[in-house]
Amino acid sequence: MANENLHKANKAKNDEFYTQLSDIEKELRHYKQQFKGKTVLCNCDDPRVSNFFHYFSYNFDVLGLKKLIATCYKNQDADLFSENKSEQAIYLEYYGDKNGNNVPNPEEIGIKPLKGDGDFRSKECIELLEQADIVVTNPPFSLFREYVAQLVEYDKKFLIIGSKNSITYKEIFKLIKENKIWLGNGFDNGNAYFRTPYANNYAEGVYNAETGLVKFRNVGWFTNMDFSKRHEDLILYKTYNSEEYPKYDNYDAINIDKTADIPMNYDGYMGVPITFLDKFNPEQFEIKGIDRYVEDNPTFGHRFTINGKEIYARILIKNKRIREE
Numbered sequence: 152m153a154n155e156n157l158h159k160a161n162k163a164k165n166d167e168f169y170t171q172l173s174d175i176e177k178e179l180r181h182y183k184q185q186f187k188g189k190t191v192l193c194n195c196d197d198p199r200v201s202n203f204f205h206y207f208s209y210n211f212d213v214l215g216l217k218k219l220i221a222t223c224y225k226n227q228d229a230d231l232f233s234e235n236k237s238e239q240a241i242y243l244e245y246y247g248d249k250n251g252n253n254v255p256n257p258e259e260i261g262i263k264p265l266k267g268d269g270d271f272r273s274k275e276c277i278e279l280l281e282q283a284d285i286v287v288t289n290p291p292f293s294l295f296r297e298y299v300a301q302l303v304e305y306d307k308k309f310l311i312i313g314s315k316n317s318i319t320y321k322e323i324f325k326l327i328k329e330n331k332i333w334l335g336n337g338f339d340n341g342n343a344y345f346r347t348p349y350a351n352n353y354a355e356g357v358y359n360a361e362t363g364l365v366k367f368r369n370v371g372w373f374t375n376m377d378f379s380k381r382h383e384d385l386i387l388y389k390t391y392n393s394e395e396y397p398k399y400d401n402y403d404a405i406n407i408d409k410t411a412d413i414p415m416n417y418d419g420y421m422g423v424p425i426t427f428l429d430k431f432n433p434e435q436f437e438i439k440g441i442d443r444y445v446e447d448n449p450t451f452g453h454r455f456t457i458n459g460k461e462i463y464a465r466i467l468i469k470n471k472r473i474r475e476e
């Protein structure tokens with residue numbers, strides 16, 4: 152039993168991280184015009200603690216929204232770690248300010264009970280998803296693959312937070328390669344801070360007791376909504392030479408350790424770190440795949456090596472502009 156509880160707690164631990172309003176404001180700035188006349192769904196959001204609900208309800212008129220829906224998950228593993236302490240899973244619908252005070256009042260927010268626990272995969276939550284044009288939230292990190300698969304299946308626009316580790320998942324990378332999902336603008340200097348109830352789980356410097364915030368280096372925004380930075384060329388200044396850019400033992404591509412070092416004149420495949428995706432402009436580069444799962448990788452399922460040494464996660468890209476010139 153103790154083990155089972157620990158397991159449940161460990162699982163829940165990955166999921167309770169609350170997004171700051173300032174981070175939502177900074178990211179949303181890049182997509183504002185795309186929200187006009189749209190129904191927005193926040194489907195992992197207890198309105199009492201979610202800044203996503205706060206952002207969209209307070210900016211309802213500025214964005215010109217049609218409707219805002221939020222669903223609140225009743226965590227079945229309700230324990231010390233969870234702030235989702237609702238007795239009942241609920242959803243709410245907001246159609247904007249009615250009494251002219253520009254603030255969402257309780258009587259303007261229609262709160263209704265859900266039959267189940269508010270799991271985003273449940274039938275009733277999928278019915279709400281079907282009404283939505285755009286889904287915006289920070290979903291549970293532990294269910295990211297399933298969460299994204301559902302958004303793609305229902306053909307929704309989305310702007311969500313996730314761990315950048317998920318880029319290397321086969322299913323997620325396939326979507327990146329097909330230009331069905333990409334990284335958003337991102338957190339300031341790549342540092343994301345979340346409020347969390349798990350203060351004791353972190354080393355000094357990671358959790359700040361004064362602010363109550365935990366810092367993650369490897370978290371980003373994932374989206375299928377366009378924004379201008381995505382169409383800016385990465386400025387390249389280096390030229391290719393075989394010493395600085397060795398080829399892999401097991402694939403015909405050169406290795407690059409830093410995105411900024413991509414040579415401007417190499418006309419073959421290049422292996423770049425996943426941080427490249429922060430700078431990826433699909434008009435400038437083609438993505439062939441990610442090392443382990445590149446279709447013609449002779450050692451499929453394994454990473455590339457140089458002199459027998461494995462090189463960590465590399466995305467294979469090709470410069471499209473060289474051909475154009």
Ligand SMILES: C[S@@+](CC[C@H](N)C(=O)[O-])C[C@H]1O[C@@H](n2cnc3c(N)ncnc32)[C@H](O)[C@@H]1O
Binds near residue numbers: 203224
């Ligand atoms: C990373 S937290 C983010 C919470 C909120 N969206 C925010 O950004 O502040 C993810 C939330 O999803 C909830 N959750 C976990 N499993 C869920 C599920 N199957 N369906 C819906 N929500 C779930 C968790 O309890 C947690 O509160």
